[in-house]
Amino acid sequence: MPVTYRLAKDFNIAANIIRAQVAPNQVGKLVLELAGDIDQLDAAIDWMQAQHIDVSFASREIVIDEDCCVDCGLCTGVCPTEALTLEPETFRLNFRRSRCIVCEQCVPTCPVQAISTNF
Structure with a gap:
């Protein structure tokens, strides 16, 4: 359909x-x-x-474990809204929660599993 x-x-x-x-x-x-x-x-x-389509609302949010994150920047390449960026001077990960649409594309991309979702 x-x-x-x-x-x-x-x-x-x-x-x-x-x-x-x-x-x-x-x-x-x-x-x-x-x-x-x-x-x-x-x-x-x-x-x-x-139409028997299950509808759920995005009440989740992305959580980043800053102690685990190695600032590799892999997540920035898959983020469609640029909520995840690397600071150009420090190369540290910057997460702008207001831009995040919780598409979860960053979660499986993180090699150290520092990114997860919270309900």
């Missing part, structure tokens, strides 16, 4: 695909950032649930 198309056409919702793990005839996972009128957003979420 073309979910993002239906969100745009039927509810005037802009759906930004952050992460997708979808295969034909299998259960998948799609992380979306939705933007639009609040009433339309509520209606779109109700529609998705009526």
